[in-house]
Amino acid sequence: MSRLDAWRYRLHTWMSRKRFEENLDAELDFHRQLETARQLDTGLSPEEARFATMRKMGSTARYKDEVRRAAGLERLDSVRQDIQFAWRGLKREPLFASFIILTLALGIGANSSIFSVVDRLLLRGPDHVVDPHRLVRFYQTEQPRGQPEYSSAYLGYAAYTIMARETPGLEGAAAYSTTGQTSGAGIDARPIQVSAVTASFFPLLGIRPERGRFFTSLEDTTTGAQHVAVIANRFWRSVRGKDPAILGKAIDVGGEQYTIIGVAPAGFTGAELEPVDVWIPMSLLGARVTDDWTTTWTAQWLRVIGRIRPGASRGQVEAQATRGFLRANREADSTSRYRMSVAPLSADTEGKDSIEARVSRWLVGVTALVLLIACANVVNLLLARTMRRHREVAVRLALGAGQGRLIRLFLIEGLMLSAIAGVLSLAVAWGLGKAIRTVFLPDIEWSALPVDGRVLGITGLVALGTGILVGIVPAIRLSGSNLTTSLKTGIREGGGRHATARQFLTAGQTAISVVLLVGAGLFVQSLRNIENLDLGIEPEHVLAVSVSWPSRRGMNDSARALDRASETRFYRLALERVSTLVEVERASLSVGLPFRSYFSVGLNVPGWDSIPRVAGGQPNISAITSDYFSTVGTPVLRGRQFAPSDREGSEPVAIVSDLMARTLWPGRDPLNQCLLIGEDSACSRVVGVVGDVHRHALREPETMHYYIPMGQEHGFGGTTLLVRPKGSLKGMEREIRRALLEENPGAGYIGIQSMQEIIDPQVRPWRLGATVFSLAGLLALLVAAVGLYSVLSYLIAQRKHEIGIRLALGARASSISALILRSSLSMVAAGIVIGTIAALIGSRYVGSLLFDTSPRDTSSYLIGAGTLVIIALLACLPPAHRANRIRPMEALRSE
C-alpha cells in the first residue's frame, strides 16, 4: 500500500468523522460489555463486575485519543481549528475582509481575462487544428538592394507547388485565399466570407467534417474543378436553419451555384481566427485570377501553410523552400535578394506577431503588475492587522504554539482570502472578457466562453499563488520578530522593523502605480495621436456604399463591355438618386479609395526618364466624379475640382496630390503640367492640387496620389459610391439601401460602411492598450491610495503613545503633522523615483507599439508622477490631521 493510499484512507476517515467517532464508541462499548460478561462469569456481582471492568480498561478517553492519533486525525483537526479561527477573524472585520477580497478579485479577474485573450490569439491555435505548433506559415522575404528586408504572406500558386512537392522537411502544405463575396441577390443578398482552399487544406489541419465530406484532389484540378462547397457550422445553423438534409443542396457564391458536400465542425475557422462561411476548391478561384495562375510568380494572392515533419527544424524547411524557390522562379527581380521564411500560424501578413497579439502580451505584464500591487496592499493590511494582534500572537507562542503552527495559520488565512477572491474573480473575468471581445476584438471567432476550462485552471493557479504570497510574507515577517519583547511591551513597540517592511511595500506600490500610469499616459497619447491623425480624408463623415455586381466570367468581350457599361450606368443613376435625398450633403463615385482599394498604372511625365521614387513606391491613381473631394473632405490646395463636364471623351485632365506636385515639379507651377497615363499618348492636363491622403494604413510611408475624371480610366475598376450626409451617419444606411433597391431591384448585396468603420480595425489595438492600461493605472492608484491611508492610520495608532508624550512635552500640533507626513511622503517620493526609472527602462521595449509618441514623452511622466503626488497627499492628510487631535492624557492612559 502506497503512501498515497494511506493518505486517502486518512482523508476518508476525516471526512466521515462522525461515523469514525460512533464506530469507536460502539467498539469500546462492545469491548466493555464482553469484559463485564467475563467478570460476571468469574462469579462477581454485577456491581463488582462493572468496577473490575472499569479498573481493567482504564480511561476510555485516553484510548480514544490514541486511536485518533494513530488515525492521523490530530493534525487534520488542528488545520480545521485554524480554518475556523481564520474565518472568525475575517468575520469580525467584514469591511477589512471585503476590501481585501475585492482588491484580489479585481486583480485575479483582470489576469484571467487577459489570459483568455492571449490564449486565443497566441497560445491555443485555431480551433480543431491538430497539433498547431507544427504548422507554419510561409513568407516570401525580399530585400531590394540597399533597402531593408520585408516579408509578405501573399504568395503565388507556383510557390505553393514548391512547398508541397520539393520541401522534404514538410509532411504537406496547403494554400488558401479568403475573400468577401455575396450570396444571393436583391433583398436576400448577404455578404459571406469565402475561403478558396486546396484539397490538401483540411487533411493538413487534421479536421474531420461534422457532416458529409471535404474536397478530394479530383475536385480541385485545374481542368476539372467541381462546384462543390463546404459550409461553416454557424452558417448551417443560422442561415440554413440546421437543415438535416443540407448535403447535396445548392448555395450561391458570387452568382455561381455550388453543391454543398460537407459541414465543418463548430468553431472551425481554417488557419486563421476570423470566421469563414464557405470553403470552395482553390482551382475555381484561381481561374478567376489569371489564366496562367498555376505557373505565374507575379500574381500573389494566396497564403501557404505547411506541417513540419517531426524531427525537421524550421531552419531546414526554410532552406529547402528557398532552394526550390530560387531554382523555379525565373521572374524574380535580379536587384533583390529573395528567400522563403516561416513563422507561426498566429503571425500576421508580414510574419510578425499581430499588433493585437503584441499589445495583449504587454497587457499580461500590466495585469500581473496590478495583481502584484494588490498583493502588496493585502500583505500591508494583514501586517498592520497583525500588529493589533501582536499580543495575542505572542501569548499563543508563549503558550506553546509552534512557529510552524503560526505560519500555517497565516497561510490558511491568505489562502482563504484568495479562494473567495478567486471565485469572485470569475465574474470579473467574465465581464471583462466579454467587453474586450465585443469592443476591441470583434473580428475574432471566439468559440469558447470568456471563462472556459483553461481560464478556470489559470484562475485557480493564480489564486493559489496569490494566497501563498499574501499568507507567507506576513508569516515570515512575524516569525522573524522577537515576540517575547512584544509580549512585554505590548503595542507600543510597534515601530521598528514592521514599519520598515510596510514602508518598503508602500514605496513598491507607488513605484508600480507610476509605471502603470506612465504606460497609460503613453498609450492614451498614442491613441490621441491616431485620432488626430490627418488621413487626408474625414472618415467619420463619409459612408462608403458598394453594390456587388454579378461576375462577368464566361462573357465574351462585347458582352463584357455592355455589362460594364450598364454597371457604370447603374452607379451614375444611383449617384443622382442618392444626391437628391434631403439628408445628403454631397455624394460622389470613386474607383480606388483610401483604406479600400488602390491602383497604380504606368505613368510618364515629360522631363523625367522615370518617375522619381518616394518611400511609398508607385503613385496611386483614382478615378472620381466631381464633388469627390468635398465628399471625402480632402482639401483642394490649388486649381479646381473636376466638373461634371470632365468625363469620358472630354479633355483628359488630372489632379495631383501635394507630395506628387512637389516631387515632379519642384519649385514650379504644377498647374497645366502634363501626365502621360497608362498607354495614352495624350497629355492629361493637371488642373488642381489636393492634400495628401493615406493609402491603406495608419502608419505608412508617404505616397503620391493622382486623380482623373471617372470615365477616363482604363484597366482598373470597382466603383464605390461615397455619401456625405448632412447630419449623423446613423439611419442613413436604410435610406440609401431603399433608394438603391428602387433603382435596381435585382442588385446584389449592398454593403454600407462608414469610412471610420473601415479604418477602425487598425485603431482597435491602441484603443485596447489605452483602455486596459488606464483601467490598470486607476486600479493601481486606488489600491495604492487605500494602502497609504491604512498604513498611515495604523502607524499613527501605533505611535499614539509616543505622540501623546510629545504633545504633553509641548510639541506643536503642526510639528506632529509634519513628522507624520515626512515619514510617509518620503516613501512615496522614493516610490515615484523608482517607478519613473523603471518606466524609463520598460518603455524602451514598448516603443514599437506607440504611435508617434516618444517612449520618453515628458507629459506622460509628469502626469503619472503628479497624479501620484496628489493622491498620496489626499490619502495622507486625513490621518495626519487626526494625529493632531490626539489628546495626550487619553493616549497615555490608554495603555
Place this chain on the structure above:
Amino acid sequence: MTTNPPSRAELLQGTLDMLILRTLNAQSMHGYGISQHIEKISQEVLRVEQGSLYPALERLQQKGWVTSRWATTPTNRKARYYTITASGRKHLGEKSAAYDRVALAIARVMAQ
C-alpha cells in the same frame, strides 16, 4: 492507572502488530476476541491493553494489512470484525521469518 501483575509482559508495538496479524491469519475476529485470544494462547503471560490494541488496529488498517466491517456476533450483538488482507499476510510472513531468525539466534546465545 492499572498496575500490571509482575508476571505479565508489556508488548512492543512491532511485536503487537505481528501477534495481531498472526491471530487474524487464522480467522476474522473482533477487538475483544483478539485480546482474549492472545492472552489465552500466551497463557496469560502477554497482556494486550485496550490502549494499545485499538490504535494498533487503526494503524494496521491505514497500512492496508487489515480491513474491518461491522457484523453480528453469535450472541446477536453488533461487533467490528477485523480481517487480514493479502498484503497483511505477506507482511506477516516477512515478520515471522525475521522473528524466527532472531529468536533462534538469541536461543543459541543463551544456550551456550
